Amino acid sequence: MRVSRKGVLPALPLAAALVLAGCGGGAGKAEDGTVTLYGNDPQNPLIPSNTQESEGGKIVDAMWSGLLKYNPDTGKAENEMATSITPSEKNTVFDVKFKKGWKFQDGTEVKADNFIDAWNYAAYAPHAQNDAAFFSDIKGYKDVHPADEKAKPATDKMSGLQKVNDYEFRVTLSASNVTFKQKLGYNAFYPMPAQFFAAKDKDQWAKKPVGNGPFEFADYQPSVQTTLRRWDGYAGKDKPAVDKVEFKVYQSQDAAYRDLESGNLDFMEMVPPSALVEDKYQKDLDGRTLGGTVMSDQFLAIPQYRDPAWRNPDLVHGISMAIDRAQITKQIFNNARKPMDGFVPDSVPGSAPNACGQYCEYHPQQAKALVQRSGYRGTIPIQSNADGGHKEWIEAVVNSVNKALQGTGVSLRFDPVPTFQVLRQQQQSHQLTGMTRGTWNYDFPSPDSELAAQYETGGSSNFIDYSNPGFDAKLKQARAASTEQEAAADFGAAERLLTASMPHIPLWSEQGIAGYSDKIKSVKLNKLKRVADLSSIRLAK
Template sequence: MTRLTTRIAVGIVAAAACATMLTGCLGQPSGGADGKTSLVAVNNGEIQRVTGAQNAGSQIAMAICEPLTGIEDDGSIFMRGAASVESKDQTTWTVKVAKGHTFSDGTKIDAKTYVDTFDFVANGANAMPSNFAYEQIQGYDELNPAEGEPTVTELSGLKLVDDDTFTLTMKSPNNDVPYLLSMLSFCPMPESAFKDPVAYDKKPIGNGVYTLKSLDPQVEAVLTKDPGYKGWVPKGAADTLTFRVYTDTNTAYQDVVAGNADVLRSLPPGLIAQGRNALGKEGLTAIDRNTLQTYIAWPTYLDATYPVEVRQAFSMIVNRESISKDLFKGATLPATSLMPNSVSAYREGACGEYCTYDPDAAKALLAKAGFTGSIPLNYASSSTTDAATALAISNSAKEIGLDVEPKPVPAATLSDTINKYGLDGPSIQLWGSSFPRASEWIASIFVDANYRLKYDNPGAADQVKQALASGDEKQADALWQKAEDAVLADQVLQPLYQQVMYIAHTKCVTPHAAGGDMQIYRTEVTCSQ
């Protein structure tokens, strides 16, 4: 799970005009005389690196990487680089690698490829950006000591069985391992990459549907289908895929409207109303499963200042329906659960009365607590969405005589303050998931490095462990829901709204998602010139 407020802000102005491009300039993907199709996608921000998660090159990485597993539109798992991923105890997992798969340079991929890759990335001394994803594997702590260099070079929980098989042992039972292995962090690397991972990061040798043909970090990346690839290919995938760099979302949007680009992932809320008018139903698609959610976070070191009655009152003066309908014009949906609707454990209304707008009840709770002070509401000053949210909450609070003071803070400063446990009041936080599972939303609350809440609830934490260890989906969901109820009762996190992901696109393409997260390389070309 990722706290998105700490990400480097994506940039703002178009790097290339349609006149300089060979494709995508006539309102539809172009088709050559040979019948091959090409697609131009917006890439938000300079492509400083390609491999690993959480960077401006991530969408490119998805196109050139075949992970061990994949995620369907509905959130279910299917096998890709793996033939099977199985476990009897949810702790030790046996992975059988699919036969005959290679990197784009023809290098063979086998079980040893994955073992070598995992050992290299998990080793803190190599400073790989995806290192964080290996934390749950047995032996990670020894490879990432708090002080000094590691004295070992291999994960103790990783064993090569034979050419086609390896085992992965987790620190504790975890039924989400098949989902973990779908992440970019677990993409295989050829042996040549270990010699110079920095250079490899800029021009990786992939094993996926596409191969990286060329890259100009400030202009574009051009990808072509790999003719030697033997794995799963999305229906209608373009033969050539160009990621054009934009540093201004408004410019990117206007280019899609004009037909100068074909796909813009995640249209900002402020542009959705325009998009409905300019693109209509054929050019604006909403992903019906959500992976982004905004919360009010209350670190527990502020409990003495803001007791539970104050936190409950705060939540009840937030008019979630009005914020989504009137402020954001349907670009968000009111959140009444700590989980979005992309996970199977989701329940609408889980938050109950405390996520229901009720100013009279809020006023009574404040009187019960004897609270007469003001509440600073911290948010990243670069976020216009957070600014509008904070102002709406402040105005609503005034109606019952409560002073909620919007407090814009530079994103880097806010992140540093959160990490150092220095907040003077609640903060607005946007979170996104790596895969559609309840653990991304509930288990993460108990990892202090995420929200920095200093939150402890032994009963709920035990339910999380039981949920992760369960091999039964329904039983696991019931445990996740019990843990969610406990967290909601403590009011350390208050759901505000889910962000609806809208895709702006030309009429000849159909966007597709993986469990609620749009992946550009899965875009289906439905017609050509």
């Protein structure tokens, strides 16, 4: 997620990039103070390999450090704990070396076993971790996670993980994968302390989890907030300068924005659509905003397990061509969104231009003809969480489609559910009764992040049960490429295969627009994850 990193979704000149002019990140003198940030209740207990959505992801990423991290300005993967990650010529074996002396927040040192044991735990099918599929590249994954859900795993350890010494281990893949290294900054690959594996009740352990990152757990109050405090034993170079961060829970984006205006909330990574109209947010916040292109996109997902008629390409293509993306991004988002012309945003390295072609353009007459040719008649719901600021744009999509398809007997309607947690539960338990809105915030800077997770058979976020053997084969071909440049062509071909069946209707990518209170002097917005870069926050004197 991630589906909105899998969560809730949204200009400044691009020259401003994603950072407010002033103090940057990096180590500095610690400043007293607590910073409050927009958040929501995590969907699951705070275990990295089971965290697949944005709200839990914000907390887990603040508490843990991985082998790699993603530069907030560029989104590129950089060494964090790793000193080197060396691939073999065919990208089938990766030798991983990492820093000595890096500690968990319980004082124990991070060693190779902490990575190996964590990855084996995450991949082992009986543990039912949401991010298990991220380990499917590793040799022996099928032995710990058989394709048949009823089958018993042959073992609980992947043969492709081998310890060299306490600060080095080797990863052998079952096939070449040129993108594998980039994944290693994602939270599924975080190390876990020995106390986690010793705990009989893992969910109980997760009520007060222990990581190895810049912040440690302090408190969680359901439906109120999660509080983290700075951990002074953090070994990374980008040490935070604030004492505490509080992720406050809100029932709506508009309620959070009102608190931001009044100074009762210090940071919100996306202002709501109501604040985008005529650049209202600039006046409300007196210029305390930042923005730029982020690796995020929004779509309508069509459950393949529901009405078979919804899989008719004529119907889906027609609905897509009845959406006036340009008009909606202008009227609802004040051009803080950019209409998609494919399934991967153009901000992602290796994305394919115009992969969706005419089917992502507004052609109401052709749309009407295609829908009539499909033979379908009925009203299709669009499900979304009511607490996420999506009402305005979904209603705009509904109005656009219903106007274009008037007289065909086909229409859409907005069907909200109370909270993001409820929506995610419906998605994961295959209980969707209509289309559902979705957002993808990239886990690593490659088309493979979204294409594999959302569309590959058995993908970690493929909650609509889409399966296309030809698409799966094209992804494997892309990963087997010698370079990322060569892989891009195959990823583009995979996108064009999606266009034929269109299991998701692409909508728009995002120009991230964040707001902050006068308590904050400077802060960055992470280009990859569309969240505040906590280590960059500096407080006003």
